[in-house]
Amino acid sequence: xxxxxxxxxxxxxxxxxxxxxxxxxxxxxxxxxxxxxxxxxxxxxxxxxxxxxxxxxxxxxxxxxxxxxxxxxxxxxxxxxxxxxxxxxxxxxxxxxxxxxxxxxxxxxxxxxxxxxxxxxxxxxxxxxxxxxxxxxxxxxxxxxxxxxxxxxxxxxxxxxxxxxxxxxxxxxxx
Numbered sequence: 001x002x003x004x005x006x007x008x009x010x011x012x013x014x015x016x017x018x019x020x021x022x023x024x025x026x027x028x029x030x031x032x033x034x035x036x037x038x039x040x041x042x043x044x045x046x047x048x049x050x051x052x053x054x055x056x057x058x059x060x061x062x063x064x065x066x067x068x069x070x071x072x073x074x075x076x077x078x079x080x081x082x083x084x085x086x087x088x089x090x091x092x093x094x095x096x097x098x099x100x101x102x103x104x105x106x107x108x109x110x111x112x113x114x115x116x117x118x119x120x121x122x123x124x125x126x127x128x129x130x131x132x133x134x135x136x137x138x139x140x141x142x143x144x145x146x147x148x149x150x151x152x153x154x155x156x157x158x159x160x161x162x163x164x165x166x167x168x169x170x171x172x173x174x175x
Contacts, residue, residue, distance in 0.1 A: 002063050012146060019156065022156070026160060044097070045112060048090045048112055048113075048116065049155045052155070055080070055082075055148060056145055058079055059145055069130065073130040083120040083123070084120040094109050111158065112155055126141040
């Protein structure tokens, strides 16, 4: 199903695994934040970013593992469904913060919820293509996985550049 894609998925998986480790460094930046704010911010911003990295890592591992086609596609579909659930949860959280005195940036809803949801829906379509043995499906899966990884990198960068200068001060978006 994915002949010739091994190096690609190994690269995406390795990048995702390394970036998951760096998210633990991001968490240390929350040391000076009020605990309640840190937990709320983590649930709304950090966890969905972690889910994106984890999806890229696990999907890459599934693709390079010697699994049967339908089993691999089913596992990837399950990961996409989890990601979609987190995207919806994130959208609800960000919309709840929009009523705060200092609302989130306008791009938060798009970059942390809407675009990941679109990537997860595309991933589900690619999995449907895998089940149907469509020739475009492996390439679509690879492209969507890369898009999700790049979006997660953007979101992690956004978190770091927003948190580090504030050191625990700022609006409820802060972790």
